[in-house]
Amino acid sequence: TPQAGKYSRVLLKISGEALMGDQGYGLHPPTVARIAQEVKSVHDMGVEICMVIGGGNIFRGLQGSAQGMERATADYMGMLATVMNALAMQAALESFKIHTRVISAIRMDEVAEPYIRRRAVRHLEKKRVCIFAAGTGNPYFTTDTAATLRANEMNCEAIFKGTKVDGVYDKDPKKHADAKRYDNVSYDEVLQKHLGVMDASAIALARDNDLPIIVFSLDEPGGFRGILAGEGTYTRVHG
Numbered sequence: 467t468p469q470a471g472k473y474s475r476v477l478l479k480i481s482g483e484a485l486m487g488d489q490g491y492g493l494h495p496p497t498v499a500r501i502a503q504e505v506k507s508v509h510d511m512g513v514e515i516c517m518v519i520g521g522g523n524i525f526r527g528l529q530g531s532a533q534g535m536e537r538a539t540a541d542y543m544g545m546l547a548t549v550m551n552a553l554a555m556q557a558a559l560e561s562f563k564i565h566t567r568v569i570s571a572i573r574m575d576e577v578a579e580p581y582i583r584r585r586a587v588r589h590l591e592k593k594r595v596c597i598f599a600a601g602t603g604n605p606y607f608t609t610d611t612a613a614t615l616r617a618n619e620m621n622c623e624a625i626f627k628g629t630k631v632d633g634v635y636d637k638d639p640k641k642h643a644d645a646k647r648y649d650n651v652s653y654d655e656v657l658q659k660h661l662g663v664m665d666a667s668a669i670a671l672a673r674d675n676d677l678p679i680i681v682f683s684l685d686e687p688g689g690f691r692g693i694l695a696g697e698g699t700y701t702r703v704h705g
């Protein structure tokens with residue numbers, strides 16, 4: 467069997483937009499399947515996997531509130547959007563015969579399990595992929611904060627944040643040809659320079675618990691597995 471390297475339990479965070487392909491909105495099933503395949507290849511290494519998926523491909527609280535909706539209401543809608551994405555990912559993973567649980571921070575017992583920490587740990591020990599849905603269950607937070615919270619609670623060794631670029635740059639590499647990628651960057655530098663890895667609450671929560679964040683590109687086939695094995699380019703955010 468392939469080597470798991472130094473990781474035994476990790477959390478993969480992806481934005482909702484990662485699931486929409488080039489459609490600009492919603493879910494693109496072939497893209498969901500491709501990411502599920504990435505997760506499978508890491509699962510096949512024996513690594514225990516948590517996932518948090520955003521909801522921005524369907525609804526963002528801030529956009530709703532900019533249009534006059536009460537912020538908390540709009541945020542709850544955003545959290546519900548993450549549940550749809552989680553169910554789509556569960557279906558894709560199960561089509562590859564990976565046992566998966568969707569665990570929601572907002573109770574909806576007919577569709578997902580409620581979040582019970584020790585039960586989630588047990589699922590991981592049994593090699594089930596746990597998709598944590600509905601963010602933190604609280605408005606005014608993001609799914610990046612939810613990812614950091616759950617990664618801490620599940621004792622993950624690191625958060626792997628899959629993005630469109632292969633790490634953290636000093637400026638947007640899609641707009642500036644001279645943008646430089648960091649191999650390593652500290653939590654404080656991310657906060658001071660507003661490097662846009664995750665929002666400030668998520669970074670602070672990772673920093674206070676020494677949880678490394680590894681930013682890598684999900685667009686490279688085999689990227690997730692390669693990064694876990696220490697190959698390829700990525701940025702490690704740590705103390």
Ligand code: UDP
Pocket residue numbers: 480481482483519520521522523525526527528540541542543544545547548600601602603604605606607608609610611612
């Ligand atoms: N959200 C929230 N609390 C949370 C997580 C998410 O209120 O703990 C809401 C918030 O409105 C956010 C939306 O859910 O805009 C979708 O999450 P996010 O923007 O983090 O998704 P991503 O950008 O990763 O796709």
